[in-house]
Amino acid sequence: MKRKGFLAATLSLGCGAAMALLWALGVFEGLELKTLDFRFRLFPQVRRASADVVIVAIDEKSLLEFKRNEVVWKWPRDFYGALTSHLQRCGAKVIVFDELFSDPDIDRKGSDGAETDGAFAAAMKEAGSVVLAMQLSPEQTLITHENPLVKPPQLSLGPQEALNALRKYGEAVIPIEPFQRSALALGASNFTEDRDGIFRRVPLFFSYHGAAIPHLGMAAYLAAKGIRSAEFAGAGCIRSADGDIPLDPRGRFLVYWYGRGGPSGAFKYYSFAGVLRSMQEMARKIEPLIPASAFKDKVVIIGANAAGLFDYRSTPFTRDESYPGMEIHATIASNLLQKDFLRRAPGALTIAAIFLFAAAVCFLFLLGSRAHDVILVTLGCASAWVALAELLFRSQRLWLDVAAPEASLALAFAASAATSYALEGKERRKLKTMFSRYLSPVVISEVLEQREAVALGGQELVGTAFFSDLKDFTSTSEKMTPRDLVAFLNEYFSLTTDVILLKEGLLDKYIGDAIMAVFGAPLPSKTHAQQACAAALEIQRLLGSTRISRGPSPSAQKTRIGINTGPMVVGNIGCPSRMDYTAIGDTVNLASRLEGANKNYGTEILIGETTFQEAGEHFETRELDRIAVKGKRCAVVVYELLGRKGSLPEALAAKKRLFKEGLGRYRNREFAGALSVFESVLAGEPGDGPSELYVRRCRKFLAEPPPADWDGVFHSESK
Secondary structure, three states, X not given: OHHHHHHHHHHHHHHHHHHHHHHHOOOOHHHHHHHHHHHHHHOOOHHHOOOOEEEEEEOHHHHHHHHHOOOOOOOOHHHHHHHHHHHHHHOOOEEEEOOOOOOOOOOOEOOOOOEHHHHHHHHHHHHOOEEEEEEEEOHHHOOOOOOOOOOOOOOEEEOHHHXXXXXXXXXXXXXXXXXXXXXXXXXXXXXXXXXXXXOOEEOOXXXXXXXXXXXXXXHHHHHHHOOOEEEEOOOOEEEEOOEEEEOOOOOOEEOOOOOOOOOOOOOEEEEHXXXXXXXXXXXXXXXXXXXXXXXXOOEEEEEEOOHHHOOEEOXXXXXXXXXXXXXXXXXXXXXXXXXXXXXXXXXXXXXXXXXXXXXHHHHHHHOOOOHXXXXXXXXXXXXXXXXXXXXXXXXXXXXXXXXXXHHHHHHHHHHHHHHHHHHHHHHHHHHHHHHOOOOOHHHHHHHHHOHHHOOOOOEEEEEEEEEEEEOOHHHHHHOOOHHHHHHHHHHHHHHHHHHHHHOOEEEEEEEOOEEEEEEOOOOOOOOHHHHHHHHHHHXXXXXXXXXXXXXXXXXXXXXXXXXXXXXXXXXXXXXOOEEEEEEEOHHHHHHHHHXXXXXXXXXXXXXXXXXXXXXXXXXXXEEEEEEEOOOOOOOEEEEEEEXXXXXXXXXXXXXXXXXXXXXXXXXXXOHHHHHHHHHHHHHHOXXXXXXXXXXXXXXXXXXXXXXXXXXXXXXXXXX
């Protein structure tokens, strides 16, 4: 057991260390991200999305309606100016344009003859709440632009070391100067996908020529909350007056997705054309299609979701619905406003789960649990961990790693199964070799299946001991040559051993011509006494009907058998260099005495009182005597085993009844009457050994009566 415990500990540590290393190297990260995506899709939280964030979409309907009025994409800037003014009048808190206005609207005039760029800039300045998008690019891309950053962000962000650690960009597509000066703030519309092309996390700030540029969704949040200062509190947090914003170890914000994108998703959508029509209806004092209350105190994000404008991104929900880029900004803004922060569980918890699961499976497998139980435990652990991950995800927005702990379970199970199979194969071969000399193949199979029930070092149990010895073997062997004697014994042992094994007995040993066997070991049995009695009767039947080569005739082939039931110790007994699988104890000793007592009674099978109590109802027996064997004070009742229940011929049954009468008179000290009865038995069946014995005893007591305290117990002085 210690060896298996050490092996289980070593294997669990090895599996755990291997899985922990692979996890640390990021081998499971791709799979883990897929499990995160699945959690978002399985448990969408559409209702959690902030109702204070709405979307005005440049959709197919808007493109088609303006086209009918001979206005094609790209639209004049005064359209955006009109939209901005309308949203301001409706009470919008922040207006965010997810569109790059990096080029002037050349040679285009509005309906009043003014430049459209000027109209848009004037509307933004008057509103004072417009956030515009810019696109950052690394210097290597060498994007050509003519718009310098003329209005750095009005945000105090520190400390300096954190700013220095921000990802630096040297090129950018920036709105034209009038728009920069009129807008409240600029925000980067950059998206950085994971290796599998899915967008899940984003830096909230970027460095552009020394200026800290917030992400567009972050810029919308800062504008809505009126935040003018913030700081990085370590790598995992941004702190402001509105509270802390958690980041991952690489300083990125984990996006908490609410559901699929588009008009049927988490956010309220309004068509760009519909909003402008509502503006016209309000100007004409007509009930508008979209009321002003739809935008009051809202963060309004304007962007494109028309298929031809190609502003779509890959998200965990892309497989269900196309995801417009503007809705990603809306999601980030909602996360920040609602404090819907997705946090990843500490790596220490994942490492602990990896080692714990590996240890649980390895120890269960190698310390003797059944494969069925280990499978149930493994599946239970796997299911419980997944359930815990889903519960924490839904209730706490906590991302608990699933892939690595589940892989640890799988690896530990596979490694333990392979190791256990190798060890079990060796142990099974060892056990099979050990027991093949003693047990039938059927019992050996049971032993191999229930090894935990077999204590090879010795166990105390209740069983039935069986001893047999050939009658008159000494005189018979003197008439044989050594070769013939060996052939005779081999055939005799084959016949008797087959019966013992067939009745699921344990062959203990051969002692000259004697056989010792145990029933009810090494596996417990409720019918061991019946099996031993049945084996004894079958051996006598076969010896009486089968001629063993070179032996006496079947009628002369007799063996004496003693059977006794009770507690005994069974197991490997001896010394390290020489041990034997055997049974010892008073029960075994008495069975041996009963076998020898057959000679005194002239019987073939004697069973003890406990055997009679266990199996007597299934067999025909004859009570013979109460004896105290040598070395024992307590008397035991001895019975002769005659046959199966109901199998006695009438003559034999009559003899049994008559013998019982004689025995009763004998014990009542009616020796004359008892003598008469026993002589009657012998008249019907001359040579009945027990009756002859009692005739001699009766005559002796008639001549010399026993003392007054005589109890009818016969004290045997022989073994």
